[in-house]
Amino acid sequence: MSIINVAIDGPAGAGKSTISRAAAKEMGYIYIDTGALYRTVGLNAMRKGADVNDPESVIATITDDLKVELRFIDGEQRMFLNDEDVSDKIRTPEASSAASKVSAVPEVRKYLFDLQKNLAKSNNCIMDGRDIGTVVLPDAKVKIFLTASPEARAKRRYDELIEKGMDVKYEDVLADMIKRDYDDSHRAIAPLKQADDAILADTSGNTLEESIALIIKIIKDNI
Numbered sequence: 001m002s003i004i005n006v007a008i009d010g011p012a013g014a015g016k017s018t019i020s021r022a023a024a025k026e027m028g029y030i031y032i033d034t035g036a037l038y039r040t041v042g043l044n045a046m047r048k049g050a051d052v053n054d055p056e057s058v059i060a061t062i063t064d065d066l067k068v069e070l071r072f073i074d075g076e077q078r079m080f081l082n083d084e085d086v087s088d089k090i091r092t093p094e095a096s097s098a099a100s101k102v103s104a105v106p107e108v109r110k111y112l113f114d115l116q117k118n119l120a121k122s123n124n125c126i127m128d129g130r131d132i133g134t135v136v137l138p139d140a141k142v143k144i145f146l147t148a149s150p151e152a153r154a155k156r157r158y159d160e161l162i163e164k165g166m167d168v169k170y171e172d173v174l175a176d177m178i179k180r181d182y183d184d185s186h187r188a189i190a191p192l193k194q195a196d197d198a199i200l201a202d203t204s205g206n207t208l209e210e211s212i213a214l215i216i217k218i219i220k221d222n223i
């Protein structure tokens, strides 16, 4: 039986992870959140005191002994940085911003490329990110570009952070969202863009359940 890979790309806060996780469960595939890899490299750079705006400073944190690992515990992806579970620590606004910065550094993308490729090679999976359909898995069986308006995405991200007990303002989350969209889609390497053969799904007016049903239908119709 051949391996089925589904690539889901789109901007921050489009609901990619929640929708992909639910769709993967329904399909019996594993779900791989690649943003978490960039967040882990970003957290490592922050901890090592790097200037994340300076590519050389970021590259210096990718040392031979650096261990960025994705492990599945009870079917859920957890991120490990040098054997420490950092799955929650990579979710702060600072880690988001650091992730966006380090993801523009070609050496960081190169460092994470094989890890992503190898996971997809041996598993039926839904992999989400920014460049999965365009760069990481150009031959994915199904490619979806999942998006929603910046306001709808900021509201969702804000609600998530508040629920986690974080002290954030909606305006800051929206500003951060717009800035990250801009940075992610204007960087020279692997910019966020819809693959030519990706199916566009806009979830702005949808409930979460509607979006999940839509994505599952697109996958089932195309495998």
Ligand code: DC
Pocket: 012, 013, 034, 035, 036, 038, 039, 096, 099, 100, 101, 103, 104, 128, 129, 130, 131, 132, 180, 184
């Ligand atoms: O999806 P996320 O918000 O967790 O992603 C964090 C950052 O990582 C985001 O600013 C863009 C970057 N990223 C990327 O460049 N390529 C990916 N495949 C996934 C994420």
